[in-house]
Amino acid sequence: MSECHLVRESMPLLLVEALERGERERAHQHIEDCGDCSDEWAAYRETWRSMGDLPELEVPVRVRARFLDAAGVAEPAPASRVRNVVPFRRRPAAKWLAQAAAVVVIAGGSWFAGTRTTVLDGARTPATIASITPAPYSIAEERIIPASEISPHIVGRPDIQNVQFLDPQGDKVGLSFDVTSRVTVTGSPGDRSMVRLLSYVLENENSMAQPRSRAIEWVKQTYSDPQFADPEIAGALARLLRSDEHEGVRIRAAETLKTMPAPAASATRAALIEALKNDPNPAVRIKAVEALANLSQSGEVFDPVTIDTLREKAAQSDENLYVRAKAAEVLSSVKLQ
Amino acid sequence: MKHLSDQELMRIVQAGDSSPASEIYDRYSARIYNFAFRFLKNAEAAEDATQEVFVKMIRHAKQFHGDAKLSTWLFSITANWCRDHLRKADNRAKESDDVLVTLPAPGELSPERNLERRENELRVRRALNALTPEQREAILLSRYQGLSYAEIAQIAGCSEGAVKTRVFRAMETLKKALTGQAGGGDRCLNVIS
Numbered sequence: 001m002s003e004c005h006l007v008r009e010s011m012p013l014l015l016v017e018a019l020e021r022g023e024r025e026r027a028h029q030h031i032e033d034c035g036d037c038s039d040e041w042a043a044y045r046e047t048w049r050s051m052g053d054l055p056e057l058e059v060p061v062r063v064r065a066r067f068l069d070a071a072g073v074a075e076p077a078p079a080s081r082v083r084n085v086v087p088f089r090r091r092p093a094a095k096w097l098a099q100a101a102a103v104v105v106i107a108g109g110s111w112f113a114g115t116r117t118t119v120l121d122g123a124r125t126p127a128t129i130a131s132i133t134p135a136p137y138s139i140a141e142e143r144i145i146p147a148s149e150i151s152p153h154i155v156g157r158p159d160i161q162n163v164q165f166l167d168p169q170g171d172k173v174g175l176s177f178d179v180t181s182r183v184t185v186t187g188s189p190g191d192r193s194m195v196r197l198l199s200y201v202l203e204n205e206n207s208m209a210q211p212r213s214r215a216i217e218w219v220k221q222t223y224s225d226p227q228f229a230d231p232e233i234a235g236a237l238a239r240l241l242r243s244d245e246h247e248g249v250r251i252r253a254a255e256t257l258k259t260m261p262a263p264a265a266s267a268t269r270a271a272l273i274e275a276l277k278n279d280p281n282p283a284v285r286i287k288a289v290e291a292l293a294n295l296s297q298s299g300e301v302f303d304p305v306t307i308d309t310l311r312e313k314a315a316q317s318d319e320n321l322y323v324r325a326k327a328a329e330v331l332s333s334v335k336l337q
Numbered sequence: 338m339k340h341l342s343d344q345e346l347m348r349i350v351q352a353g354d355s356s357p358a359s360e361i362y363d364r365y366s367a368r369i370y371n372f373a374f375r376f377l378k379n380a381e382a383a384e385d386a387t388q389e390v391f392v393k394m395i396r397h398a399k400q401f402h403g404d405a406k407l408s409t410w411l412f413s414i415t416a417n418w419c420r421d422h423l424r425k426a427d428n429r430a431k432e433s434d435d436v437l438v439t440l441p442a443p444g445e446l447s448p449e450r451n452l453e454r455r456e457n458e459l460r461v462r463r464a465l466n467a468l469t470p471e472q473r474e475a476i477l478l479s480r481y482q483g484l485s486y487a488e489i490a491q492i493a494g495c496s497e498g499a500v501k502t503r504v505f506r507a508m509e510t511l512k513k514a515l516t517g518q519a520g521g522g523d524r525c526l527n528v529i530s
Binding site (some may be wrong): 057062 | 486
């Protein structure tokens with residue numbers, strides 16, 4: 001079988017970048033050297049391009065109604081906005097953090113109260129902590145404090161929320177509330193507690209996009225260093241990429257994953273692929289395909305699903321041109337499982 | 338539902354809850370409709386195909402295996418439906434290639450460019466219509482849906498080699514119709530089997 005025969009037979013595959021790298025390079029080399037095949041290739045590409053002029057039609061809305069009716073499915077209620085913030089709700093994963101913070105608050109508050117009470121006439125309340133264990137500090141905790149053990153003087157204007165009044169029990173009454181205080185946690189970026197805290201903050205920072213984007217930017221500067229690359233941070237970014245309602249946050253999440261070294265970022269490949277396939281914002285898809293390109297360059301082995309998605313993107317006529325080109329570029333350097 | 342993967346949505350449907358149906362419809366209906374429309378050359382039939390494909394998806398959800406791509410499975414159902422439809426001789430009379438008159442004109446193009454584009458659309462549509470159904474199915478899935486030959490083979494129920502042949506022959510026909518260049522390959526190629 002002649003070289004021309006083989007090359008022309010593979011031209012449809014060449015068009016969709018589905019040939020393996022070696023074969024593709026050989027085919028292009030032959031096309032460059034052979035006038036007939038060069039003409040043939042030009043005609044193939046022109047045909048392929050012309051086919052792209054066929055418009056994508058919108059499905060008439062009646063089809064949807066007919067389908068839902070025929071399937072006996074009720075039209076879903078308008079989707080409520082996804083909330084990524086979990087206000088004052090402790091999660092099991094962060095429970096130990098919560099406990100540690102409470103100790104910080106108790107210790108700091110007691111010390112503060114103790115120093116203040118020295119200049120007052122009121123009865124001094126000892127800043128004692130009944131039971132402190134060698135366990136680490138915690139960031140939040142639900143606790144019951146006897147009124148007799150706190151200072152009668154409220155310093156500053158603490159932000160007290162969610163006040164509940166408890167039913168009297170015997171001669172005691174009670175009120176329950178959330179109160180904020182400022183805690184500073186310092187440590188190495190590699191400390192497990194710091195990683196866990198940052199992951200939590202990334203996903204639970206204020207629902208406004210800006211604070212979360214700022215948090216991501218900070219994480220990017222700190223955790224792009226290979227010595228601190230951490231799968232848990234990458235996982236938190238992947239979850240943002242998947243579900244955050246703010247496109248700016250998703251863009252930054254994908255961008256930060258792009259800068260993370262492969263060992264940490266490889267576990268997020270599914271999220272990158274999902275973003276590349278489904279994210280409505282082209283900037284997110286661009287960052288996602290760039291992140292995949294970085295993974296590929298670092299020697300990451302891609303599974304068939306990843307390859308198929310990249311192939312689909314490379315061939316998708318209505319996709320952003322840069323995404324298509326980048327997807328094709330990744331395919332050209334990819335290692336198969 | 339939007340954050341769930343296709344597989345997760347299908348697991349819910351398989352468990353007897355059809356509530357994800359509209360989400361799956363929103364994800365795939367445009368692709369299914371356009372494929373059916375180009376395959377059948379008939380807007381009304383494409384609407385029926387789209388509706389029935391998704392109804393079948395719900396009724397036969399248990400036949401979907403989680404390790405497959407949902408798009409491949411849906412295109413399999415669609416292609417089967419379209420092939421059945423084409424087999425019915427009385428449907429041929431309904432085929433029409435003058436659907437361009439129903440399409441809205443892209444507003445941002447100049448009248449000359451618009452006309453040129455419409456003419457090109459018509460040429461592409463006629464060229465596609467000149468293909469055999471097998472070739473048309475293969476080229477539509479490859480060119481417009483970006484499916485791999487392996488996926489197309491699964492959908493068409495044939496080998497990858499057969500898909501390769503169908504796409505190659507389709508491209509030769511389309512090339513001749515759209516560029517006027519007869520199979521340059523014929524000068525040194527025997528038709529591949």
